[in-house]
Amino acid sequence: MIQSDKETEPPKRDMEISTATNSKNGLSQILRLVLQQLGLFYSRDVNGVCLLYDLLHSPWLLALLKVYDCLQEFKENQPVPATVHAQVLSSEVMEVLCETPNAPEINELRQILEGPHFKALLSAHDTVAQKDFEPLLPPLPDTISESEEAMRIVCLVKNQQPLGATIKRHEMTGDILVARVIHGGLAERSGLLYAGDKLVEVNGVSVEGLDPEQVIHILTMSCGTIMFKVVPVSDPPVNSQKMVYVRAMTEYWPQEDPSIPCVDAGLPFQKGDILQIVDQNDALWWQARRISDLGTCAGLIPSNHLLKRKQREFWWSQPYQPHCCLKSTLLSSMEEEDDMKIDEKCVEADEETFESEELSEDKEEFIDYGQKFYIAGFRRSMRLCRRKSHLSHLHSSVGCTSSCYGVVGAPYEEVVKYQRCPSDKHRLIVLVGPSGVGVNELRRQLIEINPSHFQSAVPHTTRPKKSYEMNGREYHYVSKETFESLMHSHRMLEYGEYKGHLYGTSVDSVQAVLDEGKVCVMDLEPQGIQVARTQELKPYVIFVKPSNFTCMKQSRKNAKIITDYFVERKFKDEDLQEMEELAQKMETQFGQYFDQVIMNDNLQDACVQLLSVVRKAQEEPQWVPATWIASATES
Numbered sequence: 001m002i003q004s005d006k007e008t009e010p011p012k013r014d015m016e017i018s019t020a021t022n023s024k025n026g027l028s029q030i031l032r033l034v035l036q037q038l039g040l041f042y043s044r045d046v047n048g049v050c051l052l053y054d055l056l057h058s059p060w061l062l063a064l065l066k067v068y069d070c071l072q073e074f075k076e077n078q079p080v081p082a083t084v085h086a087q088v089l090s091s092e093v094m095e096v097l098c099e100t101p102n103a104p105e106i107n108e109l110r111q112i113l114e115g116p117h118f119k120a121l122l123s124a125h126d127t128v129a130q131k132d133f134e135p136l137l138p139p140l141p142d143t144i145s146e147s148e149e150a151m152r153i154v155c156l157v158k159n160q161q162p163l164g165a166t167i168k169r170h171e172m173t174g175d176i177l178v179a180r181v182i183h184g185g186l187a188e189r190s191g192l193l194y195a196g197d198k199l200v201e202v203n204g205v206s207v208e209g210l211d212p213e214q215v216i217h218i219l220t221m222s223c224g225t226i227m228f229k230v231v232p233v234s235d236p237p238v239n240s241q242k243m244v245y246v247r248a249m250t251e252y253w254p255q256e257d258p259s260i261p262c263v264d265a266g267l268p269f270q271k272g273d274i275l276q277i278v279d280q281n282d283a284l285w286w287q288a289r290r291i292s293d294l295g296t297c298a299g300l301i302p303s304n305h306l307l308k309r310k311q312r313e314f315w316w317s318q319p320y321q322p323h324c325c326l327k328s329t330l331l332s333s334m335e336e337e338d339d340m341k342i343d344e345k346c347v348e349a350d351e352e353t354f355e356s357e358e359l360s361e362d363k364e365e366f367i368d369y370g371q372k373f374y375i376a377g378f379r380r381s382m383r384l385c386r387r388k389s390h391l392s393h394l395h396s397s398v399g400c401t402s403s404c405y406g407v408v409g410a411p412y413e414e415v416v417k418y419q420r421c422p423s424d425k426h427r428l429i430v431l432v433g434p435s436g437v438g439v440n441e442l443r444r445q446l447i448e449i450n451p452s453h454f455q456s457a458v459p460h461t462t463r464p465k466k467s468y469e470m471n472g473r474e475y476h477y478v479s480k481e482t483f484e485s486l487m488h489s490h491r492m493l494e495y496g497e498y499k500g501h502l503y504g505t506s507v508d509s510v511q512a513v514l515d516e517g518k519v520c521v522m523d524l525e526p527q528g529i530q531v532a533r534t535q536e537l538k539p540y541v542i543f544v545k546p547s548n549f550t551c552m553k554q555s556r557k558n559a560k561i562i563t564d565y566f567v568e569r570k571f572k573d574e575d576l577q578e579m580e581e582l583a584q585k586m587e588t589q590f591g592q593y594f595d596q597v598i599m600n601d602n603l604q605d606a607c608v609q610l611l612s613v614v615r616k617a618q619e620e621p622q623w624v625p626a627t628w629i630a631s632a633t634e635s
């Protein structure tokens with residue numbers, strides 16, 4: 001059939017198509033002309049044309065368009081029925097025919113008028129002509145007892161999806177009530193069931209005296225249409241609350257929660273998920289959707305108050321651990337002593353070697369773009385100081401549960417979409433990752449791509465300035481008192497001690513970069529994220545993650561890590577294992593703060609991804625804590 005069509009008349013030209021758009025010619029006429037045009041491409045075997053040709057040529061589409069054209073025609077002509085009582089007319093004709101003497105034509109007409117199809121046709125005609133589309137209801141009984149409650153019959157067709165309502169038993173009366181109707185579910189979409197409705201019958205079976213579980217069993221066993229007889233609640237609840245968006249600061253698994261009213265209605269979520277809260281009417285159980293699944297029906301989540309209570313209970317039930325999250329990132333003197341012992345045992349380098357290492361690193365801190373640029377914030381001592389706090393954190397956090405941070409803060413953080421105006425300062429870009437994963441390498445590469453746009457913050461130190469250094473370039477050299485005053489006034493994003501000197505990065509150093517209209521890129525220990533999360537810096541946090549051990553072993557075979565011992569050495573298997581382990585811990589403990597995760601396997605790919613993510617962070621709308629925006633408008 002298609003082949004014969006391919007050989008049909010030569011295609012008509014544009015003239016015909018333009019006349020075909022005249023409404024009188026109808027859609028099927030347009031389709032006919034399109035098919036003729038397509039015939040030309042079909043014979044030339046142009047890619048995809050066969051598919052389009054077959055689709056447009058399908059009999060169902062042609063039939064549909066004909067129906068459409070007919071309806072259009074009737075709409076324009078606006079036909080009016082000659083009579084709205086065709087059935088009555090037909091009966092009258094039949095009566096007349098019965099009195100008429102027998103003749104073959106009269107018998108034939110009688111047969112036609114008595115035929116069931118014809119009668120049905122006349123009935124349909126009258127229904128349409130009288131516009132009588134309401135269903136025929138049985139008349140109301142003459143006597144209705146005053147005490148009888150008004151009932152509502154609700155029929156729902158159960159398909160693959162759940163009904164979207166939960167039930168409970170009234171503590172005093174024992175009645176089975178609709179406890180809640182899930183937003184977007186079948187029951188809610190029907191508009192016929194409300195929280196508080198009393199269930200009387202399900203599929204003709206009385207629920208009086210039954211347990212909610214028994215009612216659920218009846219429902220589970222039913223398929224197809226389910227009929228509920230309910231006594232409607234006198235005041236159906238109206239949800240007038242505005243939609244709220246929150247970031248989950250902890251995780252929740254309904255299957256593991258024995259207190260959830262209905263496990264199947266629960267919404268599991270992970271740290272960092274953005275949730276749309278659609279109903280907070282219940283003090284204990286809210287209804288929410290993940291923003292990645294807004295089309296689905298909502299699920300139950302514990303309210304802020306309930307989840308906090310659960311976290312507290314869980315926390316107290318755990319064996320005592322020195323919770324690292326409550327500690328300062330500053331090393332205790334005891335840990336420092338231990339580290340010194342390790343240094344004494346393993347290191348044969350002296351201060352002089354250290355100095356020359358620092359000197360050699362200085363050379364790398366320049367990038368050449370015809371002109372020399374100095375890149376601050378990559379100093380070995382600063383990185384080693386960070387590494388120490390990193391390791392101390394790793395060791396002290398063994399056994400620290402993932403709920404640890406959740407207990408300290410709220411389980412949900414209200415968020416809003418924030419779009420940075422071009423005149424606003426840039427958002428601080430924070431890179432986080434386990435030691436050696438490539439945080440500094442990526443940061444360095446990003447700055448090298450555009451040093452006039454990306455910049456690091458200049459750290460502070462209490463160590464004396466060396467002869468070849470410049471205040472405000474390698475470091476801001478300050479006294480111990482000044483450093484400590486910055487620490488105590490919370491102006492330090494992170495700080496630590498290395499070889500008896502303090503090192504750290506201040507909010508003001510970051511601000512200085514942002515004030516110049518540049519994007520400040522810094523790496524931070526994850527404990528520092530909370531300090532950096534302020535309205536003034538609006539940090540966008542990127543977690544740099546290692547890939548699996550085998551891939552890392554391959555990609556890092558020529559790479560070197562800096563060590564405590566003033567030398568760079570090749571990666572060992574233990575380094576890669578430790579990196580993987582630490583990355584997992586970081587994700588478990590701090591995943592709620594990560595705006596983006598980048599896997600650093602192939603360096604070039606990771607770099608391209610980083611550039612794109614950083615651009616999006618500055619130019620596209622992002623979810624940020626509502627307090628960042630509220631405080632901006634209030635001030």
Ligand SMILES: Nc1ncnc2c1ncn2[C@@H]1O[C@H](COP(=O)(O)OP(=O)(O)OP(=O)(O)O)[C@@H](O)[C@H]1O
Pocket residue numbers: 383387433434435436437438439440441442555556559560561562600601602603604606
């Ligand atoms: N994707 C990669 N492929 C190969 N080598 C890499 C990759 N990423 C980083 N490296 C190399 O791995 C080594 C360690 O990276 P980097 O110094 O950036 O680590 P880091 O995450 O900053 O940790 P630290 O500050 O503790 O040293 C460097 O030699 C770097 O060039």
